[in-house]
Amino acid sequence: MLEVEGLEVAYGDLQVVWGVSFRVDRDSIVAILGPNGAGKTTTLLAVMGLLPAKAGSVRFEGEELIGLPTHQIVDRGVVMIPEERAAFQSLTVAENLEVGAYTPRARAEYEETLAEVYEIFPRLAERRKQSAATLSGGERQMLAIGKALMARPRLLILDEPSLGLAPIVVEDIFGVIRRIRDRGVSVLMVEQHVEMALEVADHAYILEMGAIVAQGTGMELEADPRVQEAYLSL
Amino acid sequence: MSQLIAQSIVSGVLLGGVYGLVALGLALSFGVLRVLNVAHGELLMLGGYLAFFAFREWGLDPFVSLPLVFVVMFGFGVLLYLCLFRFVTRTETHTRIKNSLLVSFGLALVLQALAVRFFTADERTISTAYSSEAFTIWSIRVPMVRLAGLVVAIVAAFVLEWVLHRTRFGKALRATSEDWTRAALTGIDVRRIYQIAFAVSAALAAIAGSMVSLGYSVSPSIGLGWTLKALIVVVLAGLGSMRGIVVAGVALGLVESLSSVWIGGQYREVTALVLFLIVLSFRPLGFFGRAAGA
Numbered sequence: 169m170l171e172v173e174g175l176e177v178a179y180g181d182l183q184v185v186w187g188v189s190f191r192v193d194r195d196s197i198v199a200i201l202g203p204n205g206a207g208k209t210t211t212l213l214a215v216m217g218l219l220p221a222k223a224g225s226v227r228f229e230g231e232e233l234i235g236l237p238t239h240q241i242v243d244r245g246v247v248m249i250p251e252e253r254a255a256f257q258s259l260t261v262a263e264n265l266e267v268g269a270y271t272p273r274a275r276a277e278y279e280e281t282l283a284e285v286y287e288i289f290p291r292l293a294e295r296r297k298q299s300a301a302t303l304s305g306g307e308r309q310m311l312a313i314g315k316a317l318m319a320r321p322r323l324l325i326l327d328e329p330s331l332g333l334a335p336i337v338v339e340d341i342f343g344v345i346r347r348i349r350d351r352g353v354s355v356l357m358v359e360q361h362v363e364m365a366l367e368v369a370d371h372a373y374i375l376e377m378g379a380i381v382a383q384g385t386g387m388e389l390e391a392d393p394r395v396q397e398a399y400l401s402l
Numbered sequence: 403m404s405q406l407i408a409q410s411i412v413s414g415v416l417l418g419g420v421y422g423l424v425a426l427g428l429a430l431s432f433g434v435l436r437v438l439n440v441a442h443g444e445l446l447m448l449g450g451y452l453a454f455f456a457f458r459e460w461g462l463d464p465f466v467s468l469p470l471v472f473v474v475m476f477g478f479g480v481l482l483y484l485c486l487f488r489f490v491t492r493t494e495t496h497t498r499i500k501n502s503l504l505v506s507f508g509l510a511l512v513l514q515a516l517a518v519r520f521f522t523a524d525e526r527t528i529s530t531a532y533s534s535e536a537f538t539i540w541s542i543r544v545p546m547v548r549l550a551g552l553v554v555a556i557v558a559a560f561v562l563e564w565v566l567h568r569t570r571f572g573k574a575l576r577a578t579s580e581d582w583t584r585a586a587l588t589g590i591d592v593r594r595i596y597q598i599a600f601a602v603s604a605a606l607a608a609i610a611g612s613m614v615s616l617g618y619s620v621s622p623s624i625g626l627g628w629t630l631k632a633l634i635v636v637v638l639a640g641l642g643s644m645r646g647i648v649v650a651g652v653a654l655g656l657v658e659s660l661s662s663v664w665i666g667g668q669y670r671e672v673t674a675l676v677l678f679l680i681v682l683s684f685r686p687l688g689f690f691g692r693a694a695g696a
Contacts, residue, residue, distance in 0.1 A: 242589035
């Protein structure tokens with residue numbers, strides 16, 4: 169459903185992404201893994217229209233996304249959760265969920281989606297009236313995901329969902345990501361937590377120095393000696 | 403003496419209400435777009451002239467023309483955003499302040515020159531049949547037309563707070579002011595929010611201008627002085643509370659007015675600036691300000 173081809177992104181004269189291609193199939197979880205500074209976040213920001221692409225194409229359900237403003241990409245059903253503090257700190261939990269459903273398409277199904285989100289995260293319902301700034305790290309990530317679900321995504325993009333979270337919370341979050349996929353939302357995530365990401369991902373890509381250097385199913389990559397040496401402490 | 407002090411407290415509070423009203427608009431454009439519009443006072447000046455000419459040419463009472471002034475200057479604000487400030491907001495947040503200073507300073511000069519050319523440099527005041535009416539409590543005069551400025555400021559602050567906290571648009575506006583990138587990723591059309599916030603900011607300046615030309619006077623050169631007052635009020639109050647802005651405006655009016663009684667009229671501006679520096683050193687986020695995430 170998402171096809172990225174030959175994507176090149178530069179900050180001024182400094183090119184960071186060099187011809188990256190990958191795809192996300194319907195109902196699958198795809199992970200992009202790699203070290204810090206490999207261009208993972210940059211790639212995601214270009215997909216979302218927040219950074220201009222120098223070359224290449226990003227097609228979602230056959231439609232070219234490059235050139236569309238970010239809010240229209242969200243309206244198409246591509247929703248990204250940026251890393252850390254994805255929810256608005258100056259808004260309450262309920263207000264965050266309300267603005268999460270900002271596009272006309274999401275607004276039309278606001279009530280049902282809200283009920284679903286509260287069902288997935290009962291904790292958010294309890295803290296409805298609280299400011300997002302008062303939440304714990306794990307609750308913050310739940311709110312970030314809940315807010316993204318309010319936009320009625322067909323493809324959910326997560327940037328480092330495990331960042332700064334305790335291992336047990338990370339387990340929970342990955343469990344939620346699986347549940348979201350099972351509800352018919354495809355998932356694309358960037359992770360440094362390679363072992364765990366390979367476990368949940370149907371397909372994964374390794375990005376180094378702005379280029380894809382390896383790809384395969386989670387099991388294939390786990391067995392790949394290069395991946396083992398560089399990322400898995402075996 | 404106590405009579406004089408009581409009278410200057412009243413005048414200070416009334417003038418302070420207008421300070422608050424001017425500052426509401428500045429807080430909106432600064433808080434949401436992160437641009438510093440030093441031509442804000444010139445927008446007040448234009449609004450003042452609009453109300454003045456509507457009164458003189460068409461006999462429109464300044465309270466009747468208030469919605470008209472709001473709408474016309476809202477439109478002018480949209481135009482200014484599309485022609486000038488749109489380009490400033492394309493840059494990173496930290497370069498916006500510098501760039502907007504240059505752009506809006508130029509705009510202030512242009513508007514001022516045009517006002518001299520078309521409206522002449524004369525000082526203008528709207529004199530209605532009720533302009534000299536006042537009520538007196540304990541032999542303190544409260545002029546009606548100046549009281550109106552304070553009332554309009556309070557109403558404007560409550561309406562703004564209601565919109566910001568009770569409507570979906572207002573929540574999106576608060577989200578955008580916290581972080582425009584995350585707002586865009588939420589599906590909010592950030593440019594549209596900017597456009598509307600800037601236009602409302604211009605319209606609020608103009609409403610303040612109406613009240614200034616009714617209770618005080620307008621001339622082409624008054625802009626910078628009002629911008630300065632608004633800036634001081636925004637720093638005193640901090641961003642985040644509209645009611646706080648009006649309270650800070652009243653406080654500034656009071657301090658100025660009392661200092662001219664106790665210290666001397668020539669020091670009123672100095673006292674205000676000293677207050678500004680003191681607040682800046684001890685409460686850099688203002689009295690009602692909140693840091694993002696706090």
